[in-house]
Amino acid sequence: MNKTVEITYKTKHTKVGDIPKDWSLDKLRKNAIVLFSNVDKHIKENEIPVSLCNYQDVYYHDYITSSIPFSAGSVKESEFYKFQLHKGDVIITKDSEDRKDIAVPAYVIEEIPNLICGYHLAILRPNEAHLDGVFLSFLLQSHNINHYFQKLANGVTRFGLTTESIKNALIPIPPLPEQEKIAEILSNLDLAISTTNSLIEEIKLRNKGLAQNLLKGKKRLKGFEGEWNEVAIKDIANRITRKNEELDDTVVTISAQRGLVRQEDFFTKRVASKTLSNYYLIYKGEFAYNKSYSNGYPMGAFKRLDGFEKAVVTTLYICFSLKKIVSSDFMKHFFEAGFMVRPLMKIAQEGGRAHGLLNIGIQDFFGLKLTIPTFKEQQAITSVLSEADKELDLYKKQLNILKKQKKGLMQKLLTGKIRVNIK
Template sequence: MVPEGWEKTRLDEHITIKHGFAFSSEYFDPNGEDIVLTPGNFYEEGGFRPLGEKQKRYDGPIPKDYILSPGDMLVAMTEQTPGLLGSTLFVPSVDRYLHNQRLGLIQKLEGSNINLNFLHLLLGMPSIRRRISADSGGTKVKHTSPSKITGLDVLLPPLPEQKKIAEILSTWDRAIETAEALLATARTQKRALMQTLLTGKRRFPEFEGQEWREVSIGDVAREVSIRNKENAALPVISCSKVVGFVNSLDYFKKQVFSDDLSGYKVISRGQIGYPSNHIEEGSIGIQNLYESALVSPIYTIFEPKPEIDAMFLFRVLKTDLYRQKFAAATNASVDRRGSLRWKAFAQIKVPLPSLGEQRRINAAHDAVDDEIQLRSEQAKKLRTEKKALMQQLLTGKRRVRVETADAV
């Protein structure tokens, strides 16, 4: 049912979409002044994603028709990552951006009554994205075309109402951006803490003057290897690169372990484990999910001795410095994983402050982790609330009041 005052229309009555240019990789240069936009510059839900040092830059001949202007609207026509197809962004005002292949430049037709900010929101709706995906081509990588997008039937409210809806939802975008900026700041603070507190470069006043020792892991921890001989039905966990141990079924959404668990290893709460065949990828975790759980036989498990706090040791071993040390110890390369068994692992040196300072460092990290969790939940809540509001406003289930001034 079409809401009162709205119209059902096809997008080709309002916009055209222009293909991008195939810029030659021969001229890609990290020091180039121009930026070549790629599907990686789109957030899945829509919006411009900065890529930092990974951004493609260009130093070569440029057809003038493919230099973008600030505020230009682009749509991703290739699904580089799941959910990306149909995502849109507006070109930022900083730097000069180039219109690359696989991206469509959306241009409003003269006399059209569509607002591009409203269209950006409309193309972000899950129902629209599903229609774009269902009509896409490709086997391994989905792709669409300008005609498939402009052939979509949509509901459009009057132009003043479109503008008002876009204005309302933009306030949610700003709130989300603020929450995500605070989250990014908290994560940056955590990285700084890990680089300074865990290495002794930064000290708390009450511990100034107390020397740190350097000890081998084998001096402060012992290997534990208990097999699940009774085939007990304990939860099976795996180690991720980012967060440490996760429930295997929940994380992978399918069973990735054997039906026969009798050969698996038991890992108790507070013990640390890593897959012996690829620890250099950063896969190491402390088991704080269950009293007891199971891991694959390829895992090495160890528990700290009383003179070292388990969480402190885990945090030290989770830093980039130790990832590099693990890679060096395994002789791993870009093309090959390395193996690191307990005998060699136990020889790696770690810093050891007093137990009191270890716990003080842990407390500082816990405070930052709590803030990261809070900021993450705030951003997630705002995104959920915006999504629900979009569904109401963009379908006409909830109408906005347009004042006379807004309609001008």
């Protein structure tokens, strides 16, 4: 196992921050070939058919592998040999509407036949005698170097790196054995992160299947039998229209993935009007339905207020509290499972998607039908699903810990604050 050692050492100040004196600071052009691709997405006759590694493939993947569904393309023979990707290449984004998306790297981890680098990307092909490709990829992810490349980008509304700016970019270069050890340590963390991510996706899939079976009565828990009851939302819920007379300042919005969150956290700014008295005030445990459709929520999302004692929401939301004849936790699972999609599709007026909002009337909404079990069976189902969610939450926490470990180690290893033992 590789060991890291935190020691006191002599440093030198550089344009990319303080680095150890035994590290060199050199131009990228002296250590790697830099190529700008001009291959577009058009498929032309009489050209060589290829797979294209495009901007999105690089932006959303740390590693380029054959499992990525590359798009089809075509290139001239000269382009094929010039822009064909090989194992060990590092690809970076060279253009973006946001500086933060400049020089995002991905490492080509395997030889993939006929894979060509697409437009808006640059190939960095390291000289293996001086620069390790995996190390370079991690280096480009580090705060100091990524910020340095962002500053090199030119533009006002769209930013871009020139060939010369990349070639002349300065990078800190440890001795090759140290590069390889750093790359190995961080790669092992990436493997742990990837494995944990895969486990999370497997558990999500399992939990989804479990929820679908239990919440629809396809699978019954031991000790429960008999027919479920069909009810309307108005039978189990009361509409909330209380105005924010106390002028509470906690403005929340529905995030499909995160639930009811502060507007500042969702939009990075407050988008509500300055006068909040006309907003609805809801309390912890009460629900809001957003008629705006989003990815994974084609008919809008139901969310319960869990993170705040009280909050205010736009009057575009349909808000309601549940009566004591139903389990709030059961209904939260029920709504999240997507069982309201078909009923909502039936009442959404044709052509009623104005500004992203579904045209759903209040009376129609509260008249929606759903089939639910007895209160006791609701509680039993909720108990099983909550236990399943606890396991998922455990792995999510583990994933966050691993990501923080990687971030912390990158900052120290890639600046030489911690040195690796290469003996």
